[in-house]
Amino acid sequence: MNDAIHSSKAPEPVGLYPHARRVGNLLFLSGVGPRQRGSRDIPGVTLNAQGEIVDYDIATQCRSVFDNVRNILEECGSSWERLVDVTVFLTNMKADFKTYNAIYADYFRDNQPARTTVEVLSLPTPIAIELKCIATID
Known part of the structure; x- marks a missing residue:
């Protein structure tokens, strides 16, 4: 089975x-950021008139992106507990890793999937974090 899934909540x-995309009993999530469905606003981000980041709150973005991942998983018939691999992209490792890592520990206290965290120069929208995930599904 190889099914593309479009979430109504993400x-x-x-x-x-x-x-x-579901392949067999695996669910591969595309990159997920902190944006909210139906809105151009990004939780934890202040933009100037040109759409450039003026200020951001990495803690707010982390919580929002984790909630978005959870919504996609649940809508697809999986769950947070079924995550097996998480790749995290941060745009400022030096400034944000400590806060992100503490929030990650709260969200992943019980389920501890394999994890990779990398710093990238930028992401497609004005955000500071994005997750790429793999989960199991029945």
Whole structure:
């Protein structure tokens, strides 16, 4: 089975891709950021008139992106506890890793999937964090 899944709860994709794709009993999520569905506002981000980041709160963005991942998983028939691999992209490792890591520990206290965290120069929208996840599904 190879099914593309479009979530009704997750932020609209910024390109031509599904929120997730099911292959067998695995669910591969596309990159998920902190944006909110149906809104141009980004939780924890203040933009200037040109759409450039003026200020951001990494804690707010972390919670929002984790909630978005949870919504996609649940809508797809999986769950937070079924995450097996998480890749995290941060745009400022030096400034944000400590806060992100503490919030991550709260969210992943019981389920501890494999994890990779990398710093990237930028992401497709003015955000500071994005997750790429793999989960199991029945």
